[in-house]
Amino acid sequence: MRLQHVESDEDLIDLKSFSEWIASIGDGTIGGLNDSNVVIDISDDLLSNASDDPIASIVNNMYPNFTSNVNENEYLQGRAILALTLDVVETVNECSGVSNHELKLKVGTLVMLLRNIDHSVGLCNGTRLVITRTGNHILEAKILTGSNAGHKILIPRMTLTPI
Known part of the structure; x- marks a missing residue:
């Protein structure tokens, strides 16, 4: 996840520390390699x-x-x-x-894009949206994050084929 805007330097330091901790878990430097059974110490303030x-x-x-x-x-x-x-x-x-494998969306559903669709309007990996209208071949959604927050966009139906 991208670092979100924070209001104080202290929050930024905490957020950076947290993101480095999460990345260390993913890299296997904390808790060892993830073989679906890893023990990781979590501080009480995160629980x-x-x-x-x-x-x-x-x-x-x-x-x-x-x-x-x-x-x-x-x-x-x-x-x-x-x-x-x-x-x-x-x-x-x-x-x-x-x-x-079946994704059913309805009005009011929160979604996060996992693919880059259109950088020019802010539709990239990690962008959060709320569905505002559905159609047979198109979705209307309001962007919640990034510089285009508040804008409504249309997303056509896409067929995603795994590589």
């Missing part, structure tokens, strides 16, 4: 207190008062839940009967 339902606890910590803030750009811009595997995504989304 949330889990209740009986840890997934609900994560969602509620990340998106408090979601229903009353779902239409607020500022509320959605700085929040994301990152998942390492499709199994975790399925658990967090509480999907029922939707295949992992």
Whole structure:
């Protein structure tokens, strides 16, 4: 994820430290090589207190008062839940009967682009959007992040073929 705009130098230092820590985990310099079973020490300030339902606890910590803030750009811009595997995504989304390869979007859905589509309008990897209208062959979305935040864009249906 790109570093987001922060308001103080202290926040920038904390964010840079956090991003370096995350990168170290990904590089295998912390916790060793990831063979799907790695132990990593996490500082207490990064942990949330889990209740009986840890997934609900994560969602509620990340998106408090979601229903009353779902239409607020500022509320959605700085929040994301990152998942390492499709199994975790399925658990967090509480999907029922939707295949992992099938993406069903509806108005109000938050999405993050994983491909560069059009740099000139800010549609690149990591851009966050909220779906505002759906059609048979096109999506309308409002950009939530970057210099084009607030602009509405149209994305045509695309066929993505794995390499």
